[in-house]
Amino acid sequence: MIIKPHEKLWHINFAEIWQYRDLLLLFVRRNIVTQYKQTILGPLWYLIQPALTVIMNMVVFGGIAKMSTDGIPQPLFYMAGNICWFYFSNCLNNASSTLTANQSIFGKVYFPRLVVPLSLVISNLLRFAIQALLYIVLFLFFLTKGANITMNWTVLLTPLYIVMIAGLGLGFGILISSLTTKYRDFSILLSFLISLWMYATPIVYPISMVDNNSMRLLILANPMTSVIEAFKYATLGQGYFSWLALGYSFCFMCLVLFFGIIFFNKVQRNYMDTV
C-alpha cells in the first residue's frame, strides 16, 4: 500500500468496502438497536410516525383543502407517498451528517468512510420495510371493503423504485456531507430544503391535479416525482407511469451517486485537517 498526497479522482477502493462488510452490518445493527433505546414504545415509533403523518394529511389536505386523491381511499393514498418520502428524507438527512457526526471516530482510525452512509441506507431500508407492512395491512383492509384499487404488473418494479429512492438519498446526502465539511451553511440549508422539496413532490396531491403544463414539467423535473407516482400506480392503479420519466430519474440518480461518491471520496481523505 502506498500513501500518497493525491489519488486519481475515480480511485475508489470498492474491494476494501467489501472487506469491511462485517463492519457495515454491525453499523446497521447499531443504528437500529440504539435508535429507540430507553424509549417505552421502542420500534413502535416506526409505525406511529407515518400513521400520525397520514392522519394529519387527511385532516389538512383531504378534509380542509379537499384535494383530490384520484378516487383512492385517502389513508392509502397518503401512506403510499409518505413511506417513500420518509425513506428518501431519512437517507438524505442521515447521510448528510456522516462526516461531521463521526469526526471522533474518523479522526482516530481508518476504515472506508463510505461504509457509514451505506449502513444508514440499509438500516433505513429496514424501517421502510416495517412501514411497508403497515401499508400492506391498510391495502388489504380497503381491498376487502371493495375500494377501487387494482394492483398491476409494474409492482414487480418496486425493488427498482426502492433502489432509486435509496440512490438519490445517498447521492444527495454524501454530496451535502462533503460540502458541509467546508461550509456549514449546507446543513442549515438542508433542514428546510427537505420540507420544501416534499411539496414539490406529489405526495399529498396526485400529479394529475397539476394541469398547468410548465408547472407539470417543473414537478416532473424533480427526480423523486416519477418514482413516487410509479409506486402509487403499481400498487393502487392510479398514478403516472412513464418509462421516459423513470429513465430520467434513473439517469439523475446515477449522476448524483457518481459525483457524490467521487466528491465524498476526495473530501474524506483530508477533511480531518479542516473540520
Added chain:
Amino acid sequence: MRVIEFNQVSKLYRLGRVSSGTLSDDLNRWWAMKVLGKEDPLLRVGEKNVPSQKGMSDYVWALKDFSYCVQEGDALGIIGRNGAGKSTLLKLLSRITTPTAGEIKVHGRIASLLEVGTGFHPELTGRENIYMNGAIMGMTKAEITRKLDEIIDFSGCERYIDTPVKRYSSGMRVRLGFSVAAHLEPEILVIDEVLSVGDADFRKKATGKIQQVSKGEGRTVLFVSHNMGLISSLCTKGIVLSNGVMDFSGTAAEAIDHYQKVSTAKIAQQALIIDCIDSCKSIVEISEIQINNTPYSSSALTPCQQTLDVMIKGTTHELIKCEIKMVIKKSNGTPMASFLEGRYKGFHTVFQPGEFTITRHIRLPKYIANGEYLIDLYLHGPYVQNFFEAHNCHKLSVDGFCDQLARPIEIGTDGFIGLESV
C-alpha cells in the same frame, strides 16, 4: 525487510481561521500553481515550525521532508516535545489524513491505537462494543468471535460484559478498549500515548502485551510516548522529532540521550546563575556558579538522576570559613527542602585568601515529586553571615522519579518526597 518507508513526507497545516480555505486564497493559489506554474505562493520556503515564535505566514509544516525506513520487527520509539510532529506522523500512517507531499510505502496491515475504545457506543453492551470496536479496527466478525473469550478475560470486565458501556467506569472502558486492540493481529501496530491511563496493574499488563507483540511475535511496533522509561524498555530503535523535522535517529537509548541533552540545552539558553546574585560581601568575588552542571539559570532533572551538583568558584581576600546553603522551593516560594550541612552537621570548609572552588554533590531523595522548583543559593559562614545570597537563581524542572511502569508523585497534591516501605 522494509515494512514502512517514509519518503520525503511533508504535511502542511494552516493556522488561524477555522474555515480551511477562503475563496480568494484558493483562487490565488490556483492561479499561481496551475496557470503560471509557480510554487505555492502562500508558503514561504524553508520556514520552520516553531510553535513559540510568530511565523511569517499562516501556514506551517507540521512535518517536513521526513524520510525513514522501518525494518520488519523493529520497535520504533518516536520522541519529541509537544507539537514536534509525532502525532501527525502517526495520523498520516494510519490514513486519517494524507501527506501534503511525499509518500509512505507500507507492507502489511496497520492497526493504530491512537485512542482506545474508538467507536464505543454507550447504549451497547460490552460484548456488542467488542464486536463494533474490533470491526472498526479491521477485524472480521469471525476473528473477533474466535478471540472473544481471550479479550473479555484480558479486560477483566467479565461481570459487566452484558451491561451497556454507559454504566462502565472510565477505567473499565479503557481496559475493554485496550483488550480489543491488543488482540488485533496486524503486521504493524501504531501506539500513541495510550498507556497513560488505567491503574498501575493494568498498565503493567498492557506493557507486557506490547512487549510480547514486538519481541515475542516479531511484529513491527511504532510507539509515541513522553515516558522515557517506557520507550527504553519497549523500543529497540528511536527517532527524535523537533519542529517537524527529524533531529536524530539511532537506537532507543541513543535517541533518549539525545533528546534529553537537547531539551536541557534549550532551556539553558537564558540568564546565568551568577547574574542572580542579590548581595555579596566585598571580601569575596564570585566568578562562576554551576547548579546541575550548568551555569544557566534553569535545568531539568532527568528521571533517573539521584544527585544534584552545585559548584561555586571565586576569589577571597581574607581567610574564610564557609559552606554552601541551598534551599529548594516550590514555585510559589514555599521552602521544600534545604541543604544546610553547615548548620546541622557543623561542617565548614576553610579557604585561604586567593582562589577557591567549593563543590557539593547533593543526594536527592529517591521518590521526588514531579514539578517545577526554584532554588536559593547561599555561601554562608558560621556566624549567621552570608557571603552571598542568590534568591530564585535557578529553576529546576523535575520529572519525578518512578519505577519503570508507574507514575511519579505530583508536587501540587502529593508533597515533595515519596516515602518507601522497608
